[in-house]
Amino acid sequence: MSNTSYSIKENSHAIVNQGGEKKVMKKILSVALSTAMAFSMFASVAFGADAKLTPEQQFNALKEAGIVSGFPDGLSHLEQALTRAELAKIIVNSLSLEPVSGVATYKDKGYSANHWAAPYIEAATQAKILEGSNGLFRPSDKVTVQELAKVLATALKLEVPADANNTASAWAKGYVAAAVEKGFIPEGINYQAQATRSQAVVAAHAIYEANQVPTVKSFKVVDPKNVEVTMSNGEVVKVALEKALEANKETEIKFTYQGKEYTTKVTYVTTVAQKVASVKAENLKEIIVTFDGTVDKASAGDEDNYSIDGKSFDKATVSEDKTSVTLLLSNSTASTLVNQKQTEISLKNIKNEDSTKTFTQKVQFTPIDVTAPTVKEVVDLGTKAVKVKFSEPVREADALSSINYRIDDKAVAASVKYAYPDTVIISTTLAEGEHTLRVSGVADFSGLSVAPVENKFTTVVDTAAPEIKSIEADDLTKVTVEFNETIKSVSSAYANASSRKADKIVINDNKVTLTFKEGDRLIQGENTITLTGVSDYSGNSADREGKVTPVLDTTRPTVTNVDFDKVGVNFVAKIQFSESLKDSTAINKDNYKLVDADGKVASIPGVDSNGHPVRTIGYNETDKTVTIDFGPKFDKKYTLQISEVEDDAYIGNEILPYSVVLDPAGTEEGKISRVWLETVPGTVNGKYVYVEFNSAIATTGAGSALDSAKYSFDDAATTGTVERTRLTNKAENVEPFSTNTVRIYSEDVNLSVGDELFADYIANVDGEYLTDGDYTLNATINARNTVVTTSGDVEATGTDSLKLKFNSALNYVSAREFAVVYDHDGNTVTDATYNPSDYSLSDDGKTLTLKFADGNKLPSSFAVGSLKVQTVGGATTQTRDTFGNVVNINTAVVDKIAPEVTGDMVVAAIGANQYTATFNVTEALTNKVGSAYINSLFSVKVVDAGGNDVDVTINSVTAGSTLVVTFTTTKEIGGVDTPYTINAADFVKVSLDSNPGAITDGANNSLKTFGQSRR
Structure with missing residues (x-):
């Protein structure tokens, strides 16, 4: 990095930069905010990609922007040497610094506040970019190329190499190298020579252009996947991230604003749990x-x-x-x-x-219990009982044995009550005063016994019955009453009236929990809770009463998890909720709807015409889970919509509408995706066997995929029963090759392409074994040039695009290695060949879209099997997957090209007030449903020359080699509908507003929606 402070002495004057005050540097940070961003766009302005503008043209652009000015003769004189005054003006204007008027701090002859360059010289001085020497600035002195380089490098915070090698002076080598790299000065010139105005203009133009780009001012992390970036111009850019930000870690993000890509660093600061x-x-x-x-x-x-x-x-x-x-x-x-x-x-x-x-x-x-339990506390419960609490859970049998307790070194004839996990109450008569309790033989669940240590406690006569400390009610069904001492028993409890008795009474130390059945629930206002016969361990008993207003449950239930998997051959969704549900709403089929990506009802047998499940819905109250069986046919991703499900609160809370995508691909059983063989160079019989699984695999533990003993093969040359042969006997010869692939070295001469490979007891990274009916997976061994295949249909999605999904991520693609051939009648003559002009590849590398330019587009319709996509390079094809396997395909293309309207609409009269609107289409169409429904999909609007709407009735829609919409026009005149004749000046618009499979081509592709008008 360049130094933040420097000073060079050359020809008795200095050029320095030591920071600068805010008042004159209000925009310098906007230029220097991101060297990487600014100069990725402008690095080669002078001598690279943007050299379209000559220095003279750049001068004119700067002159128009008010950054530079010409000489009195109107010329730029770019060949002339650059003066310090001119440099001051260029720097100040390029960096958008504010000129400083009315000041003259230098004592040069002829220099005053009225000097043409004084405002620029003073601004550059206050910004610590330029500085004089001995009270003089010397405005007319010439600037050298290396001095210009240092000012540019420092002002713009360029990376200054420490080991630069060029012909500049020793102090200037790094600055010159930085300026050369960014294209501000040419390479190989005399850097110690005087700089020209041309060189300054080229650099200033790049700086000026960079300064027009808005910069990042600040950011706000809305949540881990959404950031709001405030730009220097005040606009806020909302950035949605594909990958969530890691908490409390500075992360670089990229986004596009005004057509330009920006990079900035953000930090998601949070105290909530991340792991x-x-x-x-x-x-x-x-x-x-x-x-x-x-x-x-x-x-x-x-x-x-x-x-x-x-x-x-x-x-x-x-x-x-x-x-x-x-x-x-x-x-x-x-x-x-x-x-x-x-x-x-x-x-x-x-x-x-x-x-x-x-x-x-x-x-x-790993549980590690090496500590024996201890007596945590001893509490007297009057003179008839004592409570003992241990430091950890203890075994019930030990805790209940009275011989394990001695009071005042005497065995006690006592009744012992155990409260799991760590409390016992010993009922025995005790005198008032101090006592000693010794506990022995009470063990924790690892068998470690409490050390026999004495614990002193004091008993006091208790003559008072328990008193209520607090009382709380939860949603009309549950009341918790806390007393001031441990409770032994409660005879009964009721709410408001003795007839509304608690169904269940549970005592836990000093808390009593009452549960009320449906018919005996509390009221929503204030309730009187009565407990009769509330007794403590001293025999004190009383009826107690308290008032409580229930806190109603107002929290909506939410979906906490959705598992979608295959159970046998059926696809089953298990939806877990945050709280217990009202049974009637949990199993109501109307509350669940399955739709496709376009919002249309899913076309599978497992749902009815409204998208509701046809099978009985199950609900498990214990784990709050709803189970929906969609049957064996689930052909693609669908969205399950959940609504109107309520919790079991007295006043039920309804879930907010919730949607989740159910993907059958995620239910796939564990399997070997593919296996291929490769000869190892330099060996006699050495072979690499690559085994790719359909999920990330374990490399440690019992399910490790690196255990050579788990792999075997069946020689394809043999016949009859399967004879599995161990693939290798050397464990070190199995190595991880990627997260889901292993590579095995073998020298077995019988191992060859076509053999069947087996893998036993392989687990995924979560430790779950991959199963495909059993724990043995198998696949046929392929050669490298046949292992990459398409996965699913190859689809022509338009005449200009073809989508191919592969069973492996592609690493390199060459569009020219693909060709699409068309043979309409199945003979040996190819009717046409289409070569892609470009391509795009999905983020995961598995979906390739080939693109076709005008003049070479695919046919808009074709018979099944008549269109095929092929690779043309054979084994030398360079299009390969991430493992280097060659793509070699010859696959039929499926017609997924939606027909569409082409050309202009033609409106013709076929009666007094009856018309047809005729449209040409890219391929023949068919009406798939009734005419009334199809008519409802279209709209026709007619407006007369005066701007008045005309009433239109659609009579019919005919789909064939053309699309014809027939309609009638009327207009209300004097309260009577009167036939209306369309005039040339009238506005007519015909639209297909939606088309859920009603009008299709021969391949069942829906006609694209459209709207056409004429006046």
């Missing part, structure tokens, strides 16, 4: 999932969003800072972790706090 930071278990019943930021409490606190094979969870507790979740496994042997054994937990549908990211992933962790 799972850790998963750990320090005992065998609790798992702590920690995130790197805050999470959504509702989804993170839903235990159904976590799973471990064969185990279940009791609850998920989100920490107060919302950065971690503690999962409590159920109290059963089956739901106990195994100490020091790697375990995998699945997380799904967990959102971060601003819902910009949803965590659906698997995380491996």
Whole structure:
């Protein structure tokens, strides 16, 4: 980089730059904001791509912009040497600095505030771009080429190389090299010679042009995929990103504004979670999932969003800072972790706090329980019971055994109650005063027992019945009452009237939860909750009453996850919601509609004419999941629209309309996409076998694709039963070649093209085994020049375009290596050959669109099989995939060219007030549905010369070699519809407003919509 401060002494004066004040540099940053951006467009202005303008023409452009002026004789005199005064004016005007008037800081003879160059000299001085020496500026002194280079390089912050080698003075070599590279001065001249006005003009023109480009002023990250960029002219550019920004990381983005590409760096600053930071278990019943930021409490606190094979969870507790979740496994042997054994937990549908990211992933962790439980606290419950809380979950059998507890070093004849996971209540009579509790034999779920340490506590006589501390109600069905002490029992509970009893009473320490059935729900206003026989462990009992106004559930349900997969041969969607649903709305078929990309009802047997599912919809209340079976026919991407589904709140909350794309391609079973063979140069029998899978593969663990023992082949030369032969015996000969491909080295002489290759127990990167009915995948081995094939139909989407989808990403394409041949009658004579002029390739490299120019366009219609696309280079074809495999195809083209109207509309009278509008079309058409429906798709507008609308009735639409719309015109005169004759000055417009497959060509392509008018 260039230095931010410099000073050169040459011919008793200096040219310097040390920063500059804002008042005179208001726009210099706009020029220097992005050297890469500005000079990617203008680097070669002087001597490269934009050398169309001569220096004289550039001078005239600058003169018109007021940056330079000619001599009194009207000429530019570009051949003359450049003076310091002229340089000052050029620099100030080129950088849009404000001239400084009324000031003269130098003492040169004849120099004053009235000097023609004084405003420019003073502005350049204040900006620290130019500076005098010993109080003199010397306006008439000549500037050398290398001095000009240094001023340009520093003012525009050009990259200045440290090792430049040219004929400039030692101090100037780097600056000259920078200016030469950007095209501001020519290479190989005498850099120590006086600079000409021509050289200054060429550089100034490039600077001026660059300064016309708006620059990036600031940015705002709306969300990880959307950024708003404010330009220097005040306009805001909304940039939608294909790839979401990583949190708290500076990222370079590109966008186009006013036809120019910009690059800037942005940072998405957030404290919400972006990843799972850790998963750990320090005992065998609790798992702590920690995130790197805050999470959504509702989804993170839903235990159904976590799973471990064969185990279940009791609850998920989100920490107060919302950065971690503690999962409590159920109290059963089956739901106990195994100490020091790697375990995998699945997380799904967990959102971060601003819902910009949803965590659906698997995380491996190893439980490590090496710490024995301890007594965390001992709390007296009066003189008849004591509560013991442990530091971690303990086993129920140990906790319930009274012999494991000694009070004042005496065995206790006590009743022990266990509350999973870590609490026991010992009921025994105790005297007032201090006591000592010793616990032994109580073990955690790894078998580590509590150390027999004494714990002191003090008992006090309790003569007061429990009192209510707080009471809360949730949506008319659930009431939680918190008391001031641990509750032993509650006789009954009801709301408002004794007849509206609680269906369930659950006691958990000092909290009592009441659940009410449908017919006994609370009212929406204030309720009186009565609990009878509320008893503590001292035998104190009383009826307690409290008032509560329920907080209604007003949160709409949302879709948290959609799985679309094949179950057997049927395509099944499983939609999980954020909360429990009202059954009647969850299974109502009318609430689900399947449509295509154009919004039309899907044409598959699994839905009716309105797009609603025809099979019974299932709803699982436990995991809040709706299951829709669409049957075996699901031919392409469709959109499932979900609406009017309600949660099970007393006053149901309805989901906002939600849409999700269901893609059958994503339901594809695991398989080997392709296998090809390549001879290894320099070996006798060495062969590389490339095996490409249809998903990214595991390279570690049990499902690793790098295990040579998993690969075998069946020699195609043999007959009869399959005889699988190990492909290699050397594990080191299997290596990853890409995320979904391995390369295997083999010297087996029997291995050849045409053999069948097998791969057993291969897993994807998520650890799920790839299966295609079983765990053995197979594919035929191809040669390199036959392995790249088209995937699906090759479609002519227009007379100027042909779309090919390949089974592999292409790395290099040559359009001239493709040809489309046409043979209309199937004989050996080719009717025509069409050669593409250009192409485009999709981002994933798998979809190639060949383009055809005027005079060489494809036919607008053709019979099935009559049009084929071929590669013409054979094995030498340069169009290849990312692995270097040759594209070699000869594939029939499917007609997907939509017919369209051509030429001008012809309106003709066929009766007194009856007319036809006739249109030429690119190919013959057919009406596919009834005339009434087709008529409704068209509109005809007639306006008379006075600007009055004429009533029009469409009588018929005839589709064939032409398209003919017949219509009648009338006009209301004196309250009576009267036939109207169209005049030459009248406006007539005929439009096809929509066409959902009603008028098509022979290949069932819909006629394009149109609108034509005449006056």
